[in-house]
Amino acid sequence: MLYLAVAYGGIWLLIFGYLAVLGRKQGQLEERLEALTELTDPSERIPALAARESDA
């Protein structure tokens, strides 16, 4: 019984562990995409560029 419980526990731990890794990767990807949107969105980008130009 113990071996069976450990085996099935291990299987589901591995599957959910993989899903958790995928979830973390997706979170990081969403952050990168958000940063990209800010950079490429004209309403965000132009003030940022204007600020940089005025600094220069």
Place this chain on the structure above:
Amino acid sequence: MPRTAALPMGVAAVMLTNIGLIFFYAPVERTMGLVQKIFYHHVASAWIGMAAFVVVFICSIAFLVQRQPRWDYTARASAELGTLFTTIVLVTGPLWARPVWNTWWTWDPRLTSTLIMWFMYAAYLLLQSVVSEGETRSRLAAIYGIAAFVNVPLVFFSIRWWRSLHPVVISTAGTGLTREMQLTLASSVIAFTCLYAYLLHLRVRMLRVEEQTALLEAQIIREET
């Protein structure tokens, strides 16, 4: 229910049904007792793991012929999943062997070739992470994906070609399983196939977005400098 939620819910339902069949429908084996129930997920993971490596092999060839990124993404995602399912095999195998064979591990042809296969695909994943982004990495991975496949038929036929402690599940002499056990095994294979297909779909989509994001980031950096 949105379509995005229907897919994982469907896979979860299939997996739960399969677990129900394993514990409440399949009979307890007379000699080995309850521990024999490891068999259903052990065998299903082994078959799906090998099927995943066949997908890596086919997609690697397709990538080298057509140079389309989708083949590279599918091969990479399938290698990850094949390694995951083979890890399940390597974890559940010793847990079943200990009470039945009285040993955790033995250097039997099937066990040894499976361990070598796991190391070969772990190296494939490592190669993916050390070589920088781009065409070179995809080409190298495709060549390695084809070369690593050599071991997969060896794993499959090892119990037929050499003397092995490991039982042959399906042979010309039949399966040696009762009808209920056969049905439960079939449901495990279906459940693991659904899980594999769902995870593959998820991972391929993520790899495509990752690659496109990296390209966009590189383009923006180039424009800004």
